[in-house]
Amino acid sequence: MHRARAVFVVSNKVGSSERFASWLLNKPQTAAVTVNANRLKSSTAAEPFLNGSSSAYVETMYNTWLSDPNSVHASWDAFFRNATNGAQPGAAYQSPPNLAPYSKNEVPLTSLVPASGGMPSISAGSPINEKIIDDHLAVQAIIRSYQARGHLAADVDPLGITTANLPDLGMRAPSSELIMRKYFKFDEADMDRVFKLPSTTFIGEKEKALPLREILNRLEQAYCNNIGIEFMFINSLEQCNWIRQRMEPPNVTKMSNDQKRLILARLTRSTGFENFLAKKWSSEKRFGLEGCEILIPAMKQVIDVSTRLGVESIIMGMPHRGRLNVLANVCRKPLHQLFTQFAGLEAEDDGSGDVKYHLGTYIERLNRVTNKNIRLAVCANPSHLEAVDPVVQGKTRAEQFYRGDNEGKKVMSILLHGDAAFAGQGVVFETMHLSDLPAYTTHGTIHIVANNQIGFTTDPRHSRSSAYCTDVARVVNAPIFHVNGDNPEAVMHVCNVAAEWRATFHKDVVIDIVSYRRNGHNEVDEPMFTQPLMYRTIRKTKPVLEKYADQLISEGVVTAEEVKDVKDKYEKICEDAYNQAKQETHIKYKDWLDSPWSGFFEGKDPLKMSATGVVEETLVHIGKRFSSPPPNAAEFEIHKGLLRILKSRMEMVENRTVDWALAEAMAFGSLLKEGIHVRLSGEDVERGTFSHRHHVLHHQKVDKATYCPLAHLYPDQAPYTVCNSSLSEYGVLGFEVGYSVTNPNALVLWEAQFGDFNNVAQCIIDQFISSGQAKWVRQSGLVLLQPHGMEGMGPEHSSARLERFLQMSADDPDYMPPECSDYEVRQLHDCNWIVANCSTPASYFHILRRQIALPFRKPLIIMTPKSLLRHPEARSSFDEMVDGTNFRRVITDDGPAAKDPSSVRKLSFCTGRVYYDLLKERRDRGLEKDIAICRVEQISPFPYDLIKAEVAKYPNAQLVWTQEEHKNMGSWSYIEPRFRTLLQNQKHIRAKSHSQEGSWFSQLFGRSQPARQTVETDCEKPRTISYNGRATAASPATGSKAAHNKELKNLLDEFCVL
């Protein structure tokens, strides 16, 4: 608010009724038409429409008339002619012909005539007095002014300070006079004149006209009391009227006694909870809600109304402030579970856990007010403020999707924000921009800002350049309600309206609870260091519970005894839970899960993976459908280039081969057939950045007529969604994380336009994808498709920064897991994510399908190709995809080198597209017998078992890792220590396997070790692996094509050195 307020020269605050009365005092009149007054020779008193604000207009008209009398309206022409011809004062004006019938005017004109002022009276049929029109226009302008800018004068700050650190505390919002009335002058005598109300106001309720005094009174009440509303920027008149209808009529915020008692009870719990924690754990950080305790009753009110209007499930995201209180009093999470978080107990289950004010929860319970069942989830979130916003939206969208809730009537989201973070974090904007996109909308989010007018130690004037912390919401036309957190009834009214708004228009809405922070940023912080004056005021401010209790006692709604009784009862509840918590010996992370997958894990062997190959008939069916134009091809005209693409696809199907796009379509299609929902999201994914995918065919003559073949493969298939996203990485990737955690039986993929851009979403990658399961026991099978490859396209179109993903892989480089039959699945089970760089379409097909074949879910990061999409050798046969085939973590050489391995002089490992460069070079130089190439398709978790066998197969070969990335990038720093471990371990394993067969294995896995192949080598000293690739660099790729080619040549030359 600081900016809005600072714009005006503020005067000492007076009561709202005095406030508007003060500016009604008559000011000296200024001369009406100054420049040409003499020439007009007409008295302004006798021509009253020349007064005040219209003078500039009259002057302009006069000057225009002087240059060309025909250029002004006939009425002005007559007036100026009469005036310059010396008409008597008051006689110059001649009314223009009446253009509109008066039938709609239900107020007799005579009643609108001013009681005094010496104007001629109106009799039926006589011309309308100009002053009446002007005054009406002025009143209309004032009404509009209140509607548009009343919020600037509203009394929404419980501390009554303009900004947190203004020295002259006690300053209040600028008066209504300055904001709404500056350009309109009325006398005290005008106050009792009746004015007809325009159709754009509802202050009159059933009355069509009101005295000016009452008009102003009601406008003050509606717009300048404890609620400030921003809504006039909304483009829809219907929506503006809807808000006016709910905010303008007198007494709209009035509550029944029962409602007041309910607010008091909820406020008692909210306050009591923080007090209890403060008493028991005085030096623990909990980011308490003190100063904004009304947040809890506010959320409950939003939930009550939304439930009454049909919502059954609410997904919430919120930051640290008041989070424990929300879990306790909004979600009703068992208090003893909350209290055990303070006890420093060990966890019973796996994971590294998170601090207590980040954990999520999921609760299904009866809403006692509406008597309906409701599901409430608070998403776990990281410290990174606002990062959870898109995740909540994705989860909400997914839940709506699975329930078939296409309009968002059953599932909705609530996002809570801090004032500083809401204004400062760009992801808020990105999330807002998803709110109305067809494949991302959640049909309206209720945003609640716990606006304590401070961010850690920073005042608003230093933390934002906008008037309000909520200005970001204006971009999506969301109405914004600023409300004084110390007026509980005003807060509840705003919550009612916001919930109804969401249910009516299914659009975002913002409730900005202006409040304060009674303590420091956390309970051990000293706020007086930085905000001494603000905190002096805070110390003098009574807690809202006390204020409200006093109010209700004085109104006779409750007695002091009742107030005490409610307080004592809650304290007893807390005390009992505290004692129960003391009995606990362990905490369970599972108690804090925000997305339980009921039924998914039950009865499953956690190490049993289903097959990923598919019967040929299915491949053919999907291939043909995917290669065919729309069924109504005669009418549906697609682009000629696409016809060619479809034709070549069909030829591939007939030849039992696939390219990248076809393999992807077959993976998606076969999963859809199996009832797995597939969703592919990202920038331009429908066509594909590289124009290879074409999942949506566009009619060339009919706008918006499209056809998506994969959505029409089988009559009973699962739904397929492919959607171009907004140009956002952070927001959209967060969204897909949320979508992916909702249901394990879905393949959710996000594709970066180029992998290079994934770092814009780094926070989501770090905070949710790589660490989410460890922190919150929440699994996600999300797939990140990352176009990657050094193809001379410069520093920002080459590298998905594979090294970063690998660095975050949590497998220990010094530990080589023992071999066993289910090695692959065990490794996958234990890793935090999978990182792969596939070199063949079949590999891509299998790894996508494996995501669903796994008995658990892990994120999958795939480096995907660019030039390989069309590379003639990057094709796979159906033979590599049919029943009985599987994902090959490592693709070994099967050429001449493999026929005589002991003669091979070099074994080069590599991953991804560089394989094709190596293949060509080896062929061109006739080195196929001398160099073996082994492709590592799954880089992490590192396939020790397969690589070990491959190393052993070529006992006399030097070992090399060839990569196209720079040395400090790509896979080298990941694979090098693992190769070292593997090469050292070979001897060690063989020695151990004779003496202690099975013992350490059974300790680890609880059963005896399966038979395994031991590899004999002649090496006494461990072999080593050397590096072949680009040198280290700061930038991922050169911008010079020549330098690129030179670098590539060097690495290929080096590759061939024997």
Ligand SMILES: Cc1ncc(C[n+]2csc(CCOP(=O)(O)OP(=O)(O)O)c2C)c(N)n1
């Ligand atoms: C992205 C990010 N940057 C910085 C921080 C450190 N930080 C934690 S709380 C906080 C202040 C937040 O202020 P506000 O949003 O107003 O919430 P409040 O604490 O006042 O409720 C900051 C800067 C963070 N958690 N996340």
Ligand SMILES: [Mg+2]
């Ligand atoms: Mg704040």
